[in-house]
Amino acid sequence: MFKIMIVEDDPKIADLLLSGIQKYGYEVVKVKDFHQVLQEFEQVKPQLVLLDINLPSYDGYYWCRQIRSVSTCPVLFISAREGEMDQIMALENGGDDYITKPFHSGVVLAKIHSHLRRAYGEYAARREEPVMEHEGLILYPERLELQLGQSTVTLTKKEADIIESLMERYPRVASREALLEKLWDPQAFVDENTLNVNITRVRKKLQELGIEEAVLTVRGSGYRLNVTWQENRR
Structure with a gap:
């Protein structure tokens, strides 16, 4: 079962994401301490992260860079910021995708499935490592x-x-x-x-x-x- 970590400080949005994603069989963990995001990431070891930009203390760009220092798992930004520069910053800081709020749950789930398939689908069959x-x-x-x-x-x-x-x-x-x-x-x-x-x-x-x-x-x-x-x- 794939494990997904939600880094979102708005409780209503976090709960909406959690309930929608769990319905499709994923294990979902919400970050509670926004000052210890990397520590929670290393404890949870998720296969994908949903990450807001506006967070207490440090922003999502910072935490994405921290995650990138220890993992290459897909990181999908979810933010109310719609500016082009925000999207560029998300990619520059290690993000794999960008979803703007308000979002459609179907789009979020489709992107989650797509990134998981691309990141881990090749490991389904055992074969010699390609080089x-x-x-x-x-x-x-x-x-x-x-x-x-x-x-x-x-x-x-x-x-x-x-x-x-x-x-x-x-x-x-x-x-x-x-x-x-x-x-x-x-x-x-x-x-x-x-x-x-x-x-x-x-x-x-x-x-x-x-x-x-x-x-x-x-x-x-x-x-x-x-x-x-x-x-x-x-």
């Missing part, structure tokens, strides 16, 4: 890890999906349409900036490994991997 390699850059899509030499960085699920797509299509261009289809459900509305933000995050992870300009923007088409020269520069 992708290009010019010394090694992607472990199930571990959500990217390795170059002795250095390793942890990825979010969407970051891993983007790198996997770029590797699969190399030396061809991965179109924006193909990336959007891989990362999000077709029926979901995705703002144009959302993919840009995720590409920026991928570039930062590659920079942590010492690879600069690893993802090239092909104007009017999409993105292409560009790490063929990296071994000579390290």
Whole structure:
């Protein structure tokens, strides 16, 4: 049974989410101490987090960064903030999706199911762990890890999906349409900036490994991997 943690300081909204999600067989835990969110997360060990932005003490962006320091589980922001910058900030701080209030319970449940399926569905069948390699850059899509030499960085699920797509299509261009289809459900509305933000995050992870300009923007088409020269520069 998947366990979901709700970080929402409005009791009515938290109870609404809890009752709606429990009906579908998920185990649900509400955070009670909003000054100890990370500690509760580490105790509960949920497979997915629903996270509000406006919280006592520290905001949701802060707690998402703390969660990201120990876990790659899906984090879905739920907030009354509708501004573009708020959504960008949520993604920049490690979030996987953004749901605005007031929300429809069916949409929340569909997104929960979708993210759980994407994050954990591949573990249903036992098989050899897939590994992708290009010019010394090694992607472990199930571990959500990217390795170059002795250095390793942890990825979010969407970051891993983007790198996997770029590797699969190399030396061809991965179109924006193909990336959007891989990362999000077709029926979901995705703002144009959302993919840009995720590409920026991928570039930062590659920079942590010492690879600069690893993802090239092909104007009017999409993105292409560009790490063929990296071994000579390290």
